[in-house]
Amino acid sequence: MDREKKLREKARELLESKEVDLVIGYGWTRYGKRVAPVFITRPEDVDRLIWNPMCVNNLTLYITRKYPDVKAMGRPAVVVKGCDAKTVNVLIQEGQLKREDVVLLGIPCEGVVYRQELYDGEVTKENVSPKCVVCDVKNPPLYDHLIGEKVEEGSGFEGARNIYQEIEELDKKPEGERWAFWMEHFERCIRCYACRQICPLCYCERCIAEKNMPQWIDTSAHGRGNVAWNLKRAMDLAGRCVFCGECERACPVNIPLNLINQKLSMVVEESFNHRPGYESEGHPPLIVYSLEDREDFIR
């Protein structure tokens, strides 16, 4: 594929010129047919880099402070889709990253699959990731090198399930039913924290789930602890989540985390006219106070 070739060329160039010490991209695993993050440090290894609709991971995860080992490898270049690039904007806004600390290899993307195992050579309205259905960043809003030509914006997945419609439908249900819906999901949570660990914006040095003086959240995987954990995480991402969809993808028990995170995004957009990830200036609205903030939540 053309983009793949260009990606490898660019990676080689960056590594050979020592502009970067490593390239974080996608590559095949040894067994099976899976795509995984790869860390390329030598120009002769760039052919391991690939690009296809199974490249789902948001690789900006590895340039957060959660990965001191990766940081120790030197200056990174990261392959980013549009949605992933939005994460970089938020990380910059939150003081986690300086723009010049990373080289972004932006890849125009026409949609990835929801889960790798669903891929059968083509992205369809059945297997597409829900974020791609409502995508408006097929071309990364932020990059240093664009890999290949830009593509036309707009969704090509008519008829696929639309997350905003799903949220609307859920919102129409009576409160008791909505509560029951979420309880059924949260009760299945196994507290593996894959949602948190895969999230590039969950970078707290000590997560509240692990703070025990006092114990804010029960660590037991029972209803009470699970609800507390899932709601707390959703609240922490409100106004920050860029809908990369990684938490829902990583969840081993299929909790529809996109629904809750995008619901909160909608609330924040409505209240503060803010959509995270589109710019690196300013601050997420929930961490700053402004005289213009609406106060209609105080009744």
Place this chain on the structure above:
Amino acid sequence: MAQQVVTVMENIYLPHLMVIQDVIEETPDTKTLRLHFKDEALREGFTFRAGQFGEYSVFGVGECTFCIASSPTRKGYIECSFRKVGRVTSALADLDVGDVIGFRGPYGNSFPIEDMKGKNILFIGGGIGLPPLRSLIWNCLDLREEFKDITILYGARSVADLVYKRELAHWEERPDVHLVKTVDPGGETPDWDGEVGFVPTILEKMAPSPENTYVVTCGPPIMIKFVLQSLGHLGFSDDQVITTLENKMKCGLGKCGRCNIGDVYICKEGPVFTAAQVKKMYRDF
């Protein structure tokens, strides 16, 4: 399945209730609790060996692992000493005489006291590493005639950080114990009458003979590391040197899976090891 049919359930995680008999403030952040079993039969029947540990719990807060700091020769009670650093130790530190806590134990192996009989014993402790040694020190002192020279080298960061001050004074006075106490440079007070210097430095100055001697040491990892080096210089073999390790533990019984150093479970196969054993371990600490 059903390899073994359980008729009477044993709840290995169920603690015994213990009443706090005494609280001794050792340093601003270290306390010793004297505990006795609520259950009278246990009070009489409970036995342990020096070097073993237990899980102490504050109900509603959680469990915490420390060695038993009192000697097995002293019946009817046990003591533990701890520094207030986390959730459970903070809660323990808030308790008072008469309060009830939980205790599970004794767990783990113990110091090879039988092998030590007839030998010189050199204890080397640092900071909060003295409590496990204290159990053995009193055990030896209570059977004093069975051992040859008993030497205690104990150091802490500062005078304020020395634990068991009353006992240090007592050991100092005893003619049958040789106590050397030291504080790190800068940790001394104007009236300090001990040595000033790091434990390994003082040890090399003391230059004990390795002949017919067992060394028992416990302290912060960095101290242990240099103490082992110094002992090597002084001609001690790794089989003569015994230490006790600690790691994060929950069950204390070899089940919960977190205290292993490589393939060695500290709770079940330790906590007491010879320096020779420690050197063979995976570098997982």
Place this chain on the structure above:
Amino acid sequence: MIIKRNDLKRLVEDLIGQGKRVIAPIMRMGLVEYGEIGSFDDITWDYINPRNSFKEFLFPQTEAIARYRIGKKDVELEGVIPELRETIVLGSRPCDAASTASLRSVFTWGAEEDPSRFRDDFYLMREGVTTVMTIACLKGDEDCFCTTVGLTPESPEGSDILLKETVRGNFAVTPVTERGKAFVEEWRDYITDEREDLKEIEYPEVLEGIDTGKIGARLSDVDVFDDPVWQEVARKCIGCGACTFSCPTCHCFDIVDEATGYEGERRKNWDACQFEYFTLHASGHNPRDTQFKRWRNRFLCKFHIYPTKFTSTGCVGCGRCIRVCPVALDIREVMEWLSR
């Protein structure tokens, strides 16, 4: 011996009618998982291996071990005795059934010397009321590797009864243990002595270049533990507990207190060696302070600690850790490296 599908249905409905807990693969939220069924028709038959192992029915993710009331100067304490219900696991896979040996060996480690101290009866009592009826796999998926770790899609280890599907859609019944024999005897009316041809069982390919004996031997070498390659293999690991919680042999747990006001419970909860806080000392020191060390620990546990300490297999090749990993960290790649 053959049990016809319809008789299996009668059997299951009878068991449920007797108030017994029947665990079988069911479909929930788009996933096949082991769960308690209310009727035979709840069972999903189209599955390779459920997303969870059935260990959670022997060793629940969270369970109370003691309860207490805290008074002014006293504590009332009571040990919890687990509520036991006779349980039948129908449709276990041979890999999962084999994994119970690993759990048992940990939960009884030391019990020979002192059962009152080292026998975890929460596990053992549940095991004592559980009958495992395994259904041999007809095929695996690309992540199954039981044959590489010494098992097969029709291994009987750990099962009480092994069922194999016949070409007519019924099941050939082989009792494996005494318990299985007694069970078959009890339900003999539903089982015929007919013979039917078995459906063909397709074995997963034995992965060339992987040798668990060699892996174990290399892991015994302290220097291999220090090999910088560990850092490379586990670099992408995100440190979640998806692999350990899905793994049928992972047994680590935490003990926590949960109290409201003056009463509370002490609970035993699944924990994972992949979590940063798993080994963190209160002093701030952490012996496994980076993710590769935690990942290395899990691998060492499976392929060295288990085989040398517990004489049982720590990895049964179910492939769950591979399927569930959000960053496609494939344990087989590391097995291959260590087989060299």
